[in-house]
Amino acid sequence: MKFYDKTAAELQEMIHSNEATISEITKQTIERINELDPKVDAFLAMNEEQAMADASEMDKAPMEQRGPLFGLPIGVKDNIMTEGLVTTASSRILEGFNPIYNATVVEKLRAAGMVIVGKLNMDEFAMGSSNENSYYKKTRNPWNLDYVPGGSSGGSTAAVAAGEVPFTLGSDTGGSIRQPAAFCGVVGMKPTYGRVSRFGLIAFASSLDQIGPVTRNVKDNALLLQAIAGHDEKDSTSADVEVPDFAAALTGDINGLRIGVPKEYFAEGVSESAKKAVYDALDVLKEKGATVEEISLPHSKYALATYYLLASSEASSNLSRFDGIRYGYRTNKASSLLDFYMNTRAEGFGDEVKRRIMLGTYALSSGYYDAYYKKAQKVRTLIKKDFDDAFENYDVIIAPTTPTPAFKIGEIIDDPLTMYANDILTIPVNLAGVPAISVPCGFEGDMPLGLQIIGNYFDEETVYRVADVFEKATDFHKITPQLWEGAAQ
């Protein structure tokens, strides 16, 4: 019996009809990770013993008390705090850090009865688009092990793409769920800013960060967002709004749906195959009753610069807490307190993190504050207004998730600006704060491409409905990497 290719509903049916137990599913998941992960390198820490203990406890729960995700395995990105399970944000400065409390989303996963099997690799502090910025390991793309999985949630998307685990959590500050989801051919959702509590998420850029679900299909994604969404007193930026039934929104009906297609997202630098995959997807949606019109989001080209100024500024402030005193890495080369701080941080942070801390420090320093930081905040207003205006006339905005499919490991790591351009089509969404999903929509050669569906504030329901209609009308989500079947069961 194999479990790794099943949906949540199929797994529940097997459990409820006594074809499988939670312990068996957990055990097989761990075995598959142990077999495949030496190739993929998605996991940083395994929670094997605790997961098996949790599973055996859950097997005793009465069937009627179990929700749709009860007993199912999940992996968690390493910037989300898990009590008793090492959490490093893939940074040396948090090597061996053992959280003393859970992130709110982790409490919610436990309340839903999910079994946490381990922690997933990422770019250090979520800064990067390739997973090459992890201090610990480079995660590989399951579709071709010479290619990056994307980032920063590359461990979360690679683990799902390889069939190591059916559910993971990632975080998305400028595309960090959607870009790797596109590169790995899986479904990744960045919810509306404030939809999910950030309490216990190691902060990168607080006004942009959002935790979201990664899965192999849209329905499971909706179920997982259901489990983690909601207002949290511990996060004063979480929104006190009603959480709808996301799975119930998958009605299959998009008749009369108005789709806006921003011409700026098909500009120079976007590959022909990425464009064609999206145009083909639009044809599918038109056939289902949607109308498609070209629109303009005129400030799109300013989003990248705006993002790097704001995100780096916020990061330089957030990361000032890492000083080696109360937790984390400590230098042993210091003759003064200043030396202690400076050496701890120089030895503890990687180059990309240092680059962004310095850029942020520069943008916030006196004499440059108005020219850089404040200017970027003003342009953010204009970018947000582009979306506000578009959503007056359209229900969703559709575009490619990334300009190109995944690139080779090592190909652009020394060229920060080219690396940053990977996120050019995902960044505006974070600046505006609206929700967006990436779903598989084709291939360039062997590598997957993603379709990005962007919704209005707190309207994840429409985003999911459109994604589900597309998924049901196409077979892209059923195609799996070669390595998928390579593992014996």
Place this chain on the structure above:
Amino acid sequence: MAKMTKEEVIEVAHLARLAITDEEAIHFAEQLEAITNAMELLNELDTDNVEPTTHVLPMVNVLREDKAEAGLPRETVLKNVKEHEAGQVKVPTILE
């Protein structure tokens, strides 16, 4: 086009409490110059009458009830401290 010098990078690194060698400063100066030059694109836009956005949701002053709650136990809080003694965080000697 703004020029980023090695000295400026050393100054910024100091503000950010990052030790940096001369060689690293030269390397970062080149990269940060390219990045800040790319950011100059924003100057094309007239933003004189535009309000800055610090936060995308219309929320202000989220307050909770002013009620004292117990913090975490000291033993728990000290769990990740590299060195501690008598419930205190131990740091290297910094005064002669």
